[in-house]
Amino acid sequence: MAGANSFAGGGGKLSKEEPKYIDKVNMDLSVKPGNNFYRYANGNWVKNNPVPASKTRWGSFDELRELSSKRLRTLLEDAAKKPARTRKMQIIGDFYASGMDSIAIDKKGYQPIKADLDRLNNITTSKEVLHELNVLRINGLGNALFGMGVGPDRKNVMKYIPSVSQGGTTMPDRDYYLKDDKRSTTIRNAYKVHLKKMFMLAGEDEITSSASAETVLKIETELANAQMSRIQMRDPNATYNKFSVRALTDLTPGIDWAMMLHESKINGADSVLVNNPGFLKKVDNMLKSIPVAEWRSYLRWNLIKNAAPYLSSDFVKQDFEFTKVQTGQKEQTPRWQRLSGLIDRQLGDMVGELYVAKYFKPEAKEYMVKMVNNLQSTFADRIKRLDWMSEETKAQALAKLNAIAKKIAYPDVWKEYEGMSATKDNFFQNVRNAAIWGYNYNVSRMGKPVNRKEMGMTPPTINASYSPSNNDITFPAGILQFPFFDFGADDAVNYGGIAAVIGHEITHGFDDQGRQFDAVGNLKDWWSKPDADKFKSRADQVVKQYNALTVLDTVHVKGELTLGENLADLGGLNMAYEAFTKTKQFKEGKKIDGFTPQQRFFLSWAQIWRNNALPETAAQLILTDPHSPGEHRANAPVTNIDAWYEAFDVKPGDKMYKPKEDRIRIW
CATH class of the missing domain: 3.40.390.10 (Collagenase (Catalytic Domain))
Incomplete structure (x- = not known):
């Protein structure tokens, strides 16, 4: 870490030298503090610390994230090779080992999602489209079309309630679909190329993949048009819209919300929170107006994009090609680092327990x-x-x-992850198992006291x-x-x-x-x-x-x-x-x-x-x-x-x- 990194996880010094907590080496003393205080305090550090090739930005937070991910790597590598280990260490160790076995992952190509793609190709009705949304959701394969989950009711926080949120788009903000400035247009064009290449990697020929790409962009642009902006979404009252399950179905007659909740494993709910009712009305209309064949392409894309980071290297590389256009990142983040981040996100208490024991005072x-x-x-x-x-x-x-x-x-209490399993030889299944565990954990809270x-x-x-x-x-x-x-x-x-x-x-x-x-x-x-x-x-x-x-x-x-x-x-x-x-x-x-x-x-x-x-x-x-x-x-x-x-x-x-x-x- 640049500057004065003298701290090991909240405790002992890394070096015997007296640390400089405010180091003039990092400052630009030629700048007057009252003209640009940031440059005065950090000018030389900014000059001497360009963004590394595998990053999109670099600063104090990123230096610590780098240190944290290296510590996680140490913990995961130890867990992967330790002969006598606890159940939790076995799970994260085998998960990590499976993710580092790039040869086995590459051999499988897109086979881990082929059965799901084939199933999606057989949809014939809009009711089946809705059913498949739920199948993808409960199987850890993404929240297509809209988000759905369980959390505290904002006006009655001691009670859990299901919520449905606007979504369904891939690019980071609705503006990328709707604005025609140079930057938005460049990213949108790159997205279309990306869609086509990803569909081809998943087995479609050139003509079919071009049509699929056009379809996805068309559907996502319609969804973006119905989304509230990020600024509008900051109003907690505007995004608090409570419906009985029956009233929500009346609002969107083409969507049976009792069925949606049941198939999503959300049971015992009489009401639903919706952050953007207008968005759901738009979805309801689109289900009627857009042919099922086009919805098949949209659902296939949602499956592919959620799976891509965990499939063979050609998927991972193409995913990164689109990331480069959006962020300017020059090199792919190292595999070990992507993996340590993934396991921390999906099984945070398992690695967190080891992290605290080793690195925290x-x-x-x-x-x-x-x-x-x-x-x-x-x-x-x-x-x-x-x-x-x-x-x-x-x-x-x-x-x-x-x-x-x-x-x-x-x-205060670590999660035990009952029912979670991982093996050394099936990375994609491990990712899926962890996502399914997380989803089940979320929806199983319905009817229970809120865990604060x-x-x-x-x-x-x-x-x-x-x-x-x-x-x-x-x-x-x-x-x-x-x-x-x-x-x-x-x-x-x-x-x-x-x-x-x-x-x-x-x-x-x-x-x-x-x-x-x-x-x-x-x-x-x-x-x-x-x-x-x-x-x-x-x-x-x-x-x-x-x-x-x-x-x-x-x-x-x-x-x-x-x-x-x-x-x-x-x-x-x-x-x-x-x-x-x-x-x-x-x-x-x-x-x-x-x-x-x-x-x-x-x-x-x-x-x-x-x-x-x-x-x-x-x-x-x-x-x-x-x-x-x-x-x-x-x-x-x-x-x-x-x-x-x-x-x-x-x-x-x-x-x-x-x-x-x-x-x-x-x-």
């Missing part, structure tokens, strides 16, 4: 619990001091803040999250290491790093989406109208600030799409700084390597976001990612914080300077 969990409590207490003080919120709404906000549950490092203890992320994950429906924050073991956190670092580094991340996740409970959920997690308005209006007016200022930021040429950040994350960055950084002011280091004010404690705090924040991305990837992320690019995450929040101006003597005339009255203050 329990003291890091204790430190985090104290730090979260510290940040909660600081945020409570900040809420009490707000000049724009009434006492009545403040009381509700404090009740919600105090109710936030903490999930740190790893789950589960973690939504696996322990090796380099990330953190907030769940509105659970009102909880999650910090997997993977993120509890430098540059976010290190026992050896000074408080400024840890507060600018992990404390700001904690503050970020807490603030999500009070961003434009999270604020609409109550202390229990129910979607319920607890705001007075005047307070809600004041919040929206301040949030609109944040939208405006980020809309003005440029990413590529004339491409701007989407302020509405990224609003929740931008609010969380601003709230989290404010919260972490205030908590930092209570520390001994802050009060003593001693410099380290020429930097004051305040400067080290903000530099730590900026170095979290150091990052290089390929231009194609950057363009895709603007459409699909609710997070702003790293440079803007480092720069935009600090321009609203008085302490940053003081720390770096930022004055009028500096490019990032904002007059005091224009600085946005929310939480």
Whole structure:
């Protein structure tokens, strides 16, 4: 890892040298902090760390992901060759061994899905089309046409309910189907070529595969037209549409939802949540208007695309050819890395248990619990001091803040994966078995009490999250290491790093989406109208600030799409700084390597976001990612914080300077 990687999984030092947590080697001291703080803090690192050929971007998170995947590789290779091993080690070891046996996988070609393709070719009615959607779904072969699963009811979070979501498209965003700018057109044309080549690999001749490709693009474009945009999907009330099973069937007469639920193994449900009823009406009409022969092509494609990463190398290579056009990635990710990621996603608790035992130090969990409590207490003080919120709404906000549950490092109870099996000689079947297990686990929750203890992320994950429906924050073991956190670092580094991340996740409970959920997690308005209006007016200022930021040429950040994350960055950084002011280091004010404690705090924040991305990837992320690019995450929040101006003597005339009255203050 570039820079000062001195942290081994939350514990001991890798080297005897004194680590430099803020390393001037990574900075560009020729840049004035008030002109571009991100470049000042990270300029040399950005210059000296281009995106590796097998990646689409490279930054602090990616360095840790690389470390995490290497650790997973070690664990999986050990499990694959260990003679005396537990059942869980046998499953992940044999799964890994089967995935690394490329010769056996290549010999099989597309045989693992041939029987499914043949079955799909025999469909003759729209009722059979619907039946096959369910067959694919329950057999771990993908969510074609629309998504379906079981989760807590957002307005009654102690109860599970089935939900149906818009879907059915392959490209990352509906804009790729609907827009005619150069980039969208290039990707759409490449997609058509990709479709044809994939159909040919699955046994179709040139003429048939061309027709199949045209059909799939036509159907997916119709579906894209009916989809809500990502910005529209951010409104939790707009996407909460509850129907009785009978009423949903009345809305879409061509789809018998009682049958769909039964065939999808979802039993005992009297109601269904739908995020976009208009989309389902469109699907219903398409089932009547589109010939069954075309639906056969569409279903075959859904089978092929979901299976392709786990079939022979010609499928994997063609899959990557299309990825290259979208993201600019130069080389395929190594097989071992794709596999370790797959097993972590599908059997996260199995590998997570081994990961925590080998690489995680329990003291890091204790430190985090104290730090979260510290940040909660600081945020409570900040809420009490707000000049724009009434006492009545403040009381509700404090009740919600105090109710936030903490999930740190790893789950309280590990999943046992009853019924899951894997062998050394059938990779595709292993993938399928794991997907089937995951699906069955999800739908079997119907009728049971909601399990609020589960973690939504696996322990090796380099990330953190907030769940509105659970009102909880999650910090997997993977993120509890430098540059976010290190026992050896000074408080400024840890507060600018992990404390700001904690503050970020807490603030999500009070961003434009999270604020609409109550202390229990129910979607319920607890705001007075005047307070809600004041919040929206301040949030609109944040939208405006980020809309003005440029990413590529004339491409701007989407302020509405990224609003929740931008609010969380601003709230989290404010919260972490205030908590930092209570520390001994802050009060003593001693410099380290020429930097004051305040400067080290903000530099730590900026170095979290150091990052290089390929231009194609950057363009895709603007459409699909609710997070702003790293440079803007480092720069935009600090321009609203008085302490940053003081720390770096930022004055009028500096490019990032904002007059005091224009600085946005929310939480």
